[in-house]
Amino acid sequence: SGIITMDEGYMNTGACKSAVTFIDGELGILRYRGYDIEDLAQRSSFLEVAYLLIYGELPSQGQFGEFRNRVTRHTMIHEDLKRLYDGFPKDSHPMAILSSMILTLSGYYNDQLDPLNPRHREISITRLLAKTPTIAAYSYKKSIGQPFVYPRNSLSYIGNFLNMMFSVPAEDYAVDPVIEKALDLLLILHADHEQNCSASTVRLVGSSRANLFAAIASGVCALWGPLHGGANQEVIEMLQHIHNDGGDVNKYLNMAKDKNSTFRLMGFGHRVYKNFDPRAKIIKKTADEVLQKLGVNDPLLEIAMKLEEAALNDEYFVERKLYPNVDFYSGIIYKAMGIPTEMFTVMFALGRMPGWIAQWKEMIEDPTTKIGRPRQIYTGAAHRTYVPLDQRG
Numbered sequence: 001s002g003i004i005t006m007d008e009g010y011m012n013t014g015a016c017k018s019a020v021t022f023i024d025g026e027l028g029i030l031r032y033r034g035y036d037i038e039d040l041a042q043r044s045s046f047l048e049v050a051y052l053l054i055y056g057e058l059p060s061q062g063q064f065g066e067f068r069n070r071v072t073r074h075t076m077i078h079e080d081l082k083r084l085y086d087g088f089p090k091d092s093h094p095m096a097i098l099s100s101m102i103l104t105l106s107g108y109y110n111d112q113l114d115p116l117n118p119r120h121r122e123i124s125i126t127r128l129l130a131k132t133p134t135i136a137a138y139s140y141k142k143s144i145g146q147p148f149v150y151p152r153n154s155l156s157y158i159g160n161f162l163n164m165m166f167s168v169p170a171e172d173y174a175v176d177p178v179i180e181k182a183l184d185l186l187l188i189l190h191a192d193h194e195q196n197c198s199a200s201t202v203r204l205v206g207s208s209r210a211n212l213f214a215a216i217a218s219g220v221c222a223l224w225g226p227l228h229g230g231a232n233q234e235v236i237e238m239l240q241h242i243h244n245d246g247g248d249v250n251k252y253l254n255m256a257k258d259k260n261s262t263f264r265l266m267g268f269g270h271r272v273y274k275n276f277d278p279r280a281k282i283i284k285k286t287a288d289e290v291l292q293k294l295g296v297n298d299p300l301l302e303i304a305m306k307l308e309e310a311a312l313n314d315e316y317f318v319e320r321k322l323y324p325n326v327d328f329y330s331g332i333i334y335k336a337m338g339i340p341t342e343m344f345t346v347m348f349a350l351g352r353m354p355g356w357i358a359q360w361k362e363m364i365e366d367p368t369t370k371i372g373r374p375r376q377i378y379t380g381a382a383h384r385t386y387v388p389l390d391q392r393g
């Protein structure tokens with residue numbers, strides 16, 4: 001008992017101390033381990049950022065080489081695991097497959113799952129980083145009825161993923177460096193975002209000392225929702241819908257403002273950013289560049305820009321400090337790369353993997369961590385006495 005403080009949606013509750021990611025929502029600042037997101041996006045690589053988030057420092061050349069080799073050597077998944085894909089209907093959402101497969105990995109490494117054992121932690125972290133792209137690409141191949149493409153160790157982390165997604169045995173395929181670079185950047189931007197819904201889920205599940213695969217599979221489920229990572233799929237569907245409906249952005253803007261309608265402008269607004277989402281700024285610029293370089297002319301980009309401009313000049317959005325978030329333009333780039341809409345949230349999960357791992361590692365390595373256990377304010381019936389069924393009429 002005692003006094004319970006209510007904070008619905010945890011608007012103002014710190015659930016942990018963390019040294020991983022810093023956000024200033026008023027100023028639109030995002031830093032991983034002290035480094036500005038703009039700096040990392042321009043000059044680092046996704047795998048290096050993964051190391052930085054998980055281990056706290058940028059790696060030396062030797063440390064990076066060792067880390068890259070370690071991750072590269074674990075990219076294959078067990079042949080038996082491949083058969084599990086047969087059990088999913090063809091149109092299963094790839095987020096359902098991703099979460100299930102990640103959880104299933106725990107069954108293959110039964111004797112290396114103890115979160116309190118540093119060696120078990122290390123090998124689980126390596127396996128997750130290495131195998132998630134393979135699992136994700138296989139779910140796509142399954143959905144289009146093509147054979148799985150085995151990972152290739154001669155390729156980069158991103159190059160290998162693209163090869164597993166897009167190459168077919170019958171034809172030569174070479175990874176387009178423009179796509180490889182753009183994807184690397186997108187994953188860097190998604191790599192962590194402090195105590196968001198999915199990271200908090202990973203921490204909460206992990207706080208019970210469930211194994212890392214179980215905690216991350218739960219995080220994948222949390223990310224799936226349309227108010228979180230699922231928004232990137234919804235944005236492109238919304239833009240497509242506006243396009244098919246004649247391209248009148250104001251009609252949709254008005255619908256988003258209408259409190260009798262459940263429609264929200266997807267890709268707009270954020271719990272923490274009350275200013276431009278710094279990731280959105282970078283992504284918008286990248287979308288323009290990538291589409292130009294790839295020679296793609298997507299009418300949805302124009303609709304997105306019109307919608308953004310209209311919203312930024314609209315009192316409703318200005319008053320509520322609603323700006324485009326990371327998901328607003330990312331889908332347009334994924335689409336230009338040939339990644340299907342259903343896979344967008346999976347791409348987010350690939351990017352967020354190092355962040356989830358870093359948050360979990362920080363939590364589990366802290367000896368003062370307690371199991372997460374929120375309280376409540378009870379609003380149910382007062383005490384009453386049971387009446388047997390035969391006396392209830």
Ligand code: CMC
Pocket residue numbers: 009196226227228229230231256257263264265266267268269270271272320322325326327
């Ligand atoms: N369209 C229209 N109205 C909105 C929107 C929107 N996208 N976002 C917030 N509002 C309104 C909301 O109706 C409320 O109005 P009022 O004060 O009149 O009741 C006010 O703005 C505050 O919104 P809230 O829902 O109380 O804010 P929140 O911090 O609980 O929600 C959010 C944040 C991201 C869930 C929300 O802005 C939203 O639903 N956005 C659309 C979905 C989306 O793009 N999600 C991705 C977020 S970024 C990446 C990620 O986290 O994965």
